Structures are given as structure tokens and as C-alpha cells.
Amino acid sequence: MTRLILKRLGMMVVMLLGLAIITFSIANIAPGDPARLAAGPDATPEMVEQIRETRGFDKPLPVRFALYVGQLVRGDLGTSVYTGRSVSDDIAQFLPATMELVFFAITIAIVFGIPLGTLAALWQNRFPDHGIRLIAVSGAALPMFWLGLMLQWYLALELGWFPLGGRLGVFDDVPPQITGMITIDALLNGDPRTALTALWYMVLPAAALSLPALAAIIRVNRAEMLEVLGRDYVINAKAQGIGPLRITAIYAQKNAILPSLAMIGLRFGWMLGGTVLVEGVFDFPGIGLYAAKAAVSSDFEPIMAVTLILGAAFMFTNLLIDLAYAVLDPRVRNQV
């Protein structure tokens, strides 16, 4: 197990370097002047020249790449040309909100996706199966941003069931910042009411964000369940008189859930990207909204930093999923 972890960590370092090469290439090889990009669209020629010198854009490519990696290792992600703020500080401020939202969304997707997929498999080709599959195909086809707008319009504006957006209302007490995730900070502060309010504010954005993942999890779990339910050991368990609930929930699910786990990891990464679309709709101050604003105003360094951070987060998730696989499936564990 230790060997496996070390091997995967080593691979991740290589992948992170590769990721840095990609963001570096986008900034430097793309047509256009990297100093101009970093300086922003409204910079004067003198400002561009100054940036070219201070940031080393006049040096050859390999030297620049080394400088770039050195900068990243020190945790310096550049500065925003619009606010003049350090991008690292901005990300430290906005990332916890996004993480909170994405964790909530993936929880929704898992909590509904696995049982729905299983139910669809149990009632294959009958009425509940058709209904659940309709959710699955629609979830994959609905544009997240549009779904978010429609939910906001109907459930928040028309019915008033949910807040329009943001993380907390103006009159709510913001808990002292510990992790940056309001629900957790509030609980640590012994204030479950604020935690619930924060959760309440996240329901609509998380719902919009989770639907594609929900659809994917339903599909995978349904297909796996269908296959597993026909296996000999399940038939054997049935013959031994073990109750159907125990068979599906424990015997079959144990095998069916592994591919769903891989899908959850993949979808977690896509959700991180999806926050760019959904956070803007609900004015949720996370890294996605930050990236979307930066992209529209051609504020280059924040976009590159967000790409890097989300790529790294995605890689880290995949690492965790791989390890979870190894813990759960002895065949994978013993391969290495």
C-alpha cells in the first residue's frame, strides 16, 4: 500500500509538471505577446515593456519556463491587472467557497444517483426504470447555466423557496474564518443555524451543478447493477434465502459501486470546471465566478492560475479515487 501511494504521488508530480507546461505554453506559444497578455488590454507600450523586463519575458523559452516553475513553487501565481491584487491571495479567498459548493453538489449526486441507478436496474424496462432513465438522459443534455437560471427564476423568484444567490444573507452573521467553508466554520463556532442557512443558499447552485454528475452516476450504477445482479454469487445468495434488500444493498452493491466511484472522481473534476458557469448565475463568490470575470476582461494571470489550481485539484481527486479503489478492491491492491 505504501509503495502504491508513493508511486502515485511520484506520478502526480510528473503530471503537475506537465500541467505547468500546458499553461505555460498557452501563455507563451499562443499567437500574441505574453507581456501584452500579462499587462492586460489597456496597457500602454511602456507598461508592456516594463512587464517584459520584470517578468523575464525577454529571455529564451526554457529559462522562462524555469522561472515560471520557480514562481509556482514559491506559491506566486502572478497579479491581476485589474485589481492589482495577488492571484494567490484571491484564490485562497475564493477556493474554499467553491470547494464547499462542489462537495455539497457531489454529495447530492451520490446520495440520489446510486439508489436511483440501483432502482432502475431492479425494475429494468418497467415504469420506474423509464422515469429514472429520462432523468439520466436529460441531466446529460441540460445546459447547467440555463438550468441554474430556470431554477433561480422559478424556485427563488416566483415561489420564493430559496434565496436568489450569494453565500449568506446580509443580516446573517458570518462565522469567524477558519477553513473558509461557511458551513464548517459555523459548526466549529457552535452555530448550526448559520450552517443550515449557508446550506440553504447552496441548494440551487449545487442542484444545477450536480445534475450532469447525477445523470452519469445513475447510468453507471444501473449498468453495473444489471450485470452484477445476474452473477452466480447473487443467484446463490438468493437461493440461500437472503432477503432482496440485503442482496442488492450489500452483496451486489459492493461490486457495482466500484465503477461508480471512478465516475464520481471524474465528475468531481468536471464540476470544478462547471462552477465557472453556475457560480456566475447565483453570484456565488467562488473561484469559478472569479475565473469567469477574469476571462471576460482578458485578465490573463488569474485564468492561468485557476486552470492550474483546478487541474491540480482534479489530479489530486483522481489520486484519492485510485487509492480508494486499492483499499476496496484487493485485486488492484495486489497488482503493484
Add this chain to the structure above:
Amino acid sequence: MTSASSASATPTARRPMKYRETRRLIRTYSRSFSSMVGLVIVALFLLIAAFGPLLAPYPEDAYGAVDFSAKLLPPSPEHWFGTDQVGSDILSRVLIGARTTLQIGLTVTGIAILIGVPLGMIAGMTSGWLPEAIMRVTDIFLSIPGLILAIAIVGALGPGIGNAMVALALVWWPGYVRLVQAKTLSQRNETYVDAARALGAGPLRVVFVHVLPNCLSPIIVKASMDMGLAILAAASLGFLGLGAQPPYPEWGAMVSTGRSYLPDWWWCTLFPGLAIYFTVLGFNLMGDGLRDVLDPRQR
């Protein structure tokens, strides 16, 4: 792939066998209700993309015609989907936008195939450092959420529909490398490949005449799915203001503009979004159906 292997027996037996196989595929496909729904939606979408400007009641509205006396009218017999903030007919803009959408889907998927399939064949058929390098680069690309990477590329190139398409194509190809590499790896030691080699076929002939046709069905299935996904991604870029710029009739950009007019003028947002949803749904359902027919094991 029974048709391909049995077809070479005698030239006269070729046509009937081939048609029999095709008929069987069509029969299997048409037996599935959801696949047929997908096919109908896609066919309708293609028709609208082809004849949109003829079908649209006010074609001039798609390209920035302004009529403030008719602005923000609710859906009515004259304007089925209502009108937007400058008085353009939303139905016309949605119909004409279908062509943009089709163009985006085809370009992104097409470029991704053109880059990804050859790289996947090289990675699958050869050995040494080159396939290793191709696969590592592919892995790294696949480990970044695609939408974010596309946004970064558009950020470097500048917003616009052309750049959005380029950016999406640049993040889309690795999926094809992965798919084609896996498929070729499984094919390259098959008996028929050995037989072709033994008969004196050169490496290019083996790849293009023997291996590639056997990789086609998963590529077709993925391409059909990707049409939907690429359309969704392009609409997302349009919504963020990074793709097509208003007043260009693109559905994502229309949702984005309509957003400021919610909730009172809901039709500005509702209908373009529905158009995206149904189009993507159609391609997804068709892709599912094709997979069940062409590639049943991949389910």
C-alpha cells in the same frame, strides 16, 4: 465486423451480404424508442440548420435588425417565442442559430478526430518513446477539466466564435487518442493483421485498410456523443461571453443576453435554452442507440 471479413470471399457475394448486415443494424436501431427519438430530433435539427433562413418568419432579425417598437413582446401568433430587447423575433434567431450550432459541433468534433485518431493509431501501432510520449501528453490533457482549459485558451486567443471553436477542438482530441489507442492495441495482434502482414501488406496498408475500419464503430459512436457535448460546451462559452458575440444568433449568447431580462421577460432565456437542451438530447440519444447497435460490448 462480419461484413468486412466475409465480403472478400467472392465479389458477387459482396453486395447482398453487406446489405443484409446494414438491414440488420437498421432493424436493431429502429427497435429502440429512445434511439428513434434521437434520430428524429437530429434530423429535424439538420433540416433547420439547412433551411433556417427560409423557415424563419423574420430572417433579418438574426443579424441585428432593430425594431424598438416591437421590443420584449410576449409569445404571440406573430412572434411564437416573443421578441427580445431590441425587438428581434426570438423564433427566427433560434432557427437561424441552428446553423451556427451545427457548424460548431462539426468543426470541434472534426478537428478533434483529425488530431486524435492519427495520434491514437501511432500510439497503438508503434512501440518505443513516441507512443509513450503521446500517451503521457494525452493523460495530462485529460486530467484538466476541459471547460477550464478551453477558457484559458480563449483567454489567450481572445473571445470570439472562431477562437472558441479552436479552443474546444484543442481540448477535445485527447479522448480520441485514448479510444483509438486502446482499440488498435487490441487489434494489432489479431490473426487478420498477421495474415495481412504475411501477405506482404506494408505498415500503412495494414493501418488504413485493415485496422482503421475495425476501429470505426467506436469512433462513430464517440463522434455522435461529442457533437452533443461540443454543442453544450460552445454554448457555455457563448454564455460566458467568450464565444459568439451578440447580436450574432448563437443560443448560449442568447441565454446570456436574456438573463438580464428575467423574470418578467422570461421568453428571452427559456427558448434558446430549450433549443440547446433538445439538440444535445437528440445527439446523446442517437449516440446511445448507435452504441447499442455498433458496439454492444462497450455498454
